[in-house]
Amino acid sequence: MACSTEFIEFVCDVLSPLGEVRSRKMMGDYIIYVNGKNVITACDNTAFVKKLPGIADLMADAESGCPYEGAKEAYILDFQDTQKVMRVIKTLWEDLPFPKSKKK
Numbered sequence: 001m002a003c004s005t006e007f008i009e010f011v012c013d014v015l016s017p018l019g020e021v022r023s024r025k026m027m028g029d030y031i032i033y034v035n036g037k038n039v040i041t042a043c044d045n046t047a048f049v050k051k052l053p054g055i056a057d058l059m060a061d062a063e064s065g066c067p068y069e070g071a072k073e074a075y076i077l078d079f080q081d082t083q084k085v086m087r088v089i090k091t092l093w094e095d096l097p098f099p100k101s102k103k104k
Contacts, residue, residue, distance in 0.1 A: 002028030007045040043067040048074035054095040
């Protein structure tokens with residue numbers, strides 16, 4: 001099942017205080033970028049974030065799962081606690097590199 005546009009708009013609205021937020025549809029699911037970095041993979045109306053050491057303490061009580069078959073296990077981000085979501089995304093953003101530019 002693909003993500004609904006309402007869910008993607010909700011996630012983008014919650015993250016908007018962090019800067020430029022955009023989404024990109026990929027085979028029914030979405031990638032959500034904050035200030036140019038891929039911070040969330042959204043599948044089946046669930047937001048997944050990479051399991052990185054920098055957010056391990058913040059996400060210690062979070063569920064985890066795979067966004068799609070063949071993907072690495074990721075934390076599931078619960079948007080009911082928006083303050084925690086903001087802390088997780090800010091920390092994650094600092095740890096993640098910018099995407100590599102494609103050569104033509």
